[in-house]
Amino acid sequence: MSESQAETRPAGHDGGTLDRALALVEFLRAHCPWDAAQTPASLTRYLLEEAHEVAGAIAEGDPAALRGELGDLLLNVAFQVVIGEETGAFSREEVVAGLEQKMRRRHPHLYGLGEPEAWESIKARERAGRPAGGILDEVPSGLDPLLRAFRIQDRVAKVGFDWPDPRGAWEKVREETDEIGRELEHADPDRLEDEVGDLLFAAVNLARLANVHPTAALARANAKFSRRFGALERLAAERGVVFGEAGLEALDVLWDEVKRRERAADAPGEAR
DSSP states (O other): OOHHHHHHSOOOOSSOTTHHHHHHHHHHHHHOHHHHHOOHHHHHHHHHHHHHHHHHHHHHTOHHHHHHHHHHHHHHHHHHHHHHHHHTSOOHHHHHHHHHHHHHHHOGGGTTSSSOOOHHHHHHHHHHTSOOOOTTTTSOTTSOHHHHHHHHHHHHHTTTOSOSSHHHHHHHHHHHHHHHHHHHHHTOHHHHHHHHHHHHHHHHHHHHHTTOOHHHHHHHHHHHHHHHHHHHHHHHHHHTOOTTTSOHHHHHHHHHHHHHHHHHHHSTTOOO
């Protein structure tokens, strides 16, 4: 290795393999103006995006993609740790020690600290040791809005603030849909945003009461739409239909044909 190569390599640590990610971030912070300018807040969007991309690679069952996305997520976690050390907020040792202590508390039987205990009982005891706060104070504000709506509703349901069955939530969805229809006539963007938000919140509540996780349901809908639109693109190419020129009516005809083909392929007794 040349002297110039040695000068530009990230400095190593005596720790394990994962410490190399921290060393990499330290190197980037020292030599790249963009990396040096980042803060925990400015990096939050990338942290969330990478977490979703990891979940996507898992859903697709692609080990090679998962390996790469885990590396990207690890880089973002390493950034948060290194910046925490730079500002004196915490050290890497404190991050890992906190994790170890939490897992010991929550798995006492694995560490010879007690008998097996229900997860919710352990969580309740941990909450009891914290300063009193509101019921929703422990729902993280940084969650994806869809998941945060689910967590909020799940939390208030535990204290009895909930519909007795999905029917009540369904009626609320219909009510919110009607309100959006009325707001469309006024074209007030703020009021329309409020009503669309109310509809989404009500739809999440309906999903929860119907024992459907909204994130999984939306991921499934995204995958279905993407699959059908890909089939639409192939069918359009076969028919000589040009996107941007054909118009919605012509594309709708192809879309309906794609759906008919899909239903026929899924019908019992049909050859696959």
